[in-house]
Amino acid sequence: ALLWGAILLACSCGPGPPRVGAAPLLAATYVLDDANGLGREFDGIGAVSGGGATSRLLVNYPEPYRSEILDYLFKPNFGASLHILKVEIGGDAQSTDGTEPSHMHYENDENYFRGYEWWLMKEAKKRNPKIKLIGLPWAFPGWIGKGENWPYDYPDITAYYIVSWILGAKQYHDLDIDYIGIWNERAFSSKYIKLLRYTLDKHGLEQVRIIASDRLWEPISFVMMIDSELHGVVDVIGAHYPGTKTVQNAILTGKKLWSSEDYSTFNNDVGAGCWARILNQNYVNGNMTATIAWNLVASYYEELPFGRCALMTAQEPWSGHYKVESPIWITAHTTQFTQPGWSYLQVDGHLEGGGSFVALTDGLGNLTIIIETMSHNHSKCIRPPLPNFNVVPQRATFYLRGSFYVVQTLQVWHSRLDFESGNSSLFQQLHPIRVWRGRFSLDLDVDEVYTLTTLKTGWKCGYPEPPPPQPFPSIYSDDFNIRNPPFSEAPNFADQTGVFEYFVNASDPGDHVFTLRQVVVQRPITWVSDADQTISVIGNFKWVNMTVTCDIYIEKPRDGGVFIAGRVDNGGIYVRDSKGVFFWVFADGTYRVTSDLAGKEILMKGLAGVRDNAWHTLTLNIQGNSASGLLNGYPLWENVTISKPGNGWAALGTRSFEFAQFDNFHIE
Secondary structure (H helix, E strand, O other): OHHHHHHHHHHOOOOOOOOOOOOOOEEEEEEEOOOOOOOOEOOEEEEEEOOOOOOOOOOOOOOOHHHHHHHHHHOOOOOOOOOEEEEEEOOOOEOOOOEOOOOOOOOOOOOOOOOOHHHHHHHHHHHOOOOEEEEEEOOEOHHHHOOOOOOOOOHHHHHHHHHHHHHHHHHHHOOOOOEEOOOOOOOOOHHHHHHHHHHHHHOOOOOOEEEEEEEOOOOHHHHHHHOHHHHHHOOEEEEEOOOOOOOHHHHHOOOEEEEEEEEOOOOOHHHHHHHHHHHHHHHHOOOOOEEEEEOOEEOOOOOOOOOOOOOEEEEEOOOOEEEOOHHHHHHHHHHOOOOEOEEEOOOOOEOOOOOEEEEEEOOOOOEEEEEEOOOOOOOOOOOOOOOOOOOOOEEEEEEEOHHHHHOOEEEEEEEEOOOOOOOOEEEEEEEEEEOEOOEEEEEEOOOEEEEEEOOOOOOOOOOOOOOOOOOOOOOEEEOOOOOOOOOOOOOOOEEEEOOEEEEEOOOOOOOOOEEEEEOOOOOOEOOOOOOOOEEEEEOOOOOOOEEEEEEEEEOOOOOOEEEEEEEEOOOHHHHHHOEEEEEEEEOOOEEEEEEEOOOOOEEEEEEOOOOOOOEEEEEEEEEOOEEEEEEOOEEEEEEEEOOOOOOOEEEEEEOOOOOEEEEEEEEO
8 A cells, every 4th residue: 555655645746757668658638527517416335234144144143243334335435435325125026036015915904013124224224324225126026016026907906005105114113214215126007106206295204316217228218208297206217237238219319327236246356346347437438327236135045146246245144254255345336425415527538448437526625536447348247238448547637616626635545456366455545645736646547446535524434354254054943933923034044935924823722822833825926937946045055964843734735835955956946856865745735846846747655644633744755865754753755856956055845836844953
């Protein structure tokens, strides 16, 4: 850092001596001036929890590690210092890495304590009272569509359902929702959006703004241009993965333009390069004034889809291990030195040698400049494809004009992503730069980020190293005996279709008062292809040999059924294709062993004598290429040959969307 400071000081008053044996740097000048007004208002940088179940494992981290993770994400001038938190409005359906529970499983049901998004929003607000909150549904409970897989046939019901979530946030958690979305990456209905605005206003929620349509720039922009009433009720046009580009119709609406979901890239240094590039270029190329990362924190089993596509990683509550990945510090370059309500300066923003810069002001004399020089191969996001471009070392000279002419020094924060040695330098404070008569110069290398700012509030925090990583415990039990659980779901179970909740079985006088119950009894309005069965996975994906034991209670007479399973190889958006070893028992007294969740590949079947509304104990033992099953401690089937998969999670679930209970889960 001292060496960098010396270089910066040497070049702060103009071009320094040429580097020995080096070709002269490409040099260019850039003017920052507020005399002719400012650019668009800045709305902030944020991240998504949900879409889905991405924060699942965070909730059962032990302290102090859970609070440390939250500090790195939300605490101002600490780590990522996020301005915006966007959460999924749970819809009881698979929404990428799991299902999130709805506040209304059924028409006559309201519960504003399910899931973990309420808790997460409160933790974010506790750290940053100014953080903006957004709610967006990916899916809806089935009753809203009255049997159809579509939320717009009864738009008044859908609007009531969404508004009830906003009202519940306030009534039960004192949370003010700032923005509400329509239906993530699916069709929008103009009629519904207008009705949603009407319903919001009717309930005194005039301050809640509407974002549409969380998909592409079109057709929403075009429809807003020809429908003045729709134009009047949509406050923000939100596009997903816009590749830093917008379209003319979106600009012509005069509305705020956001990249309302972006990034979604593995959180190594290339992910950091992607994030650095789009944070600047979404405004430089596309006039977007907010960028929101999917997702906030990778707190889901890494073998689920898009493992570690998050700003940081916290997927081991059993060990307490977490990792502050480089995208956290790239975020800090913008978030620690700007706030929503600041304004961009009117600049072109493209650097002559490749890369980009943005400049923002609070209108009170403060100035923040963020520069990125990310190379093509080191800044590829997961989508869309990135056209080729070149970045070269360069000298940038900035002229400060207008009210900024009086600035004499700028604080300097610097990151360099090192793809040769892997020894990246992240968010380091260098010596301040001296501005001489409104002018300073900076030598920029490739794959760097600089923040130059009048603010002296930046800080790179640090907690002691968390515990080292450990695999999921090889012996694990849960009897679900918890009278007042802090969360509605049992730790470490990751629901992939259906919702499994703690349940108090008041009618049971014996050993099964406190159980885990599957509660979704109608297929939801889905976002992807949920399975026709319900399933929750748990454990270590690398497990090969295992014994799974669980007490089960079928509630549905005649055609009800439940299973326990091992070596389950799929989840998330691919849950329908899950293979493994599935041991089923049914209310009609039969059993099956299948190699798939769909129940089509039958390995063994027969009579078990199980009945509904009675407790039974199932045991599944998988060793090498062989599996066997016990019912109530006695062998029911054995020596079934297993070819593949060779490893996977343990799981439990039901034959259909039906009530069923589980107790005394044990795995070795």
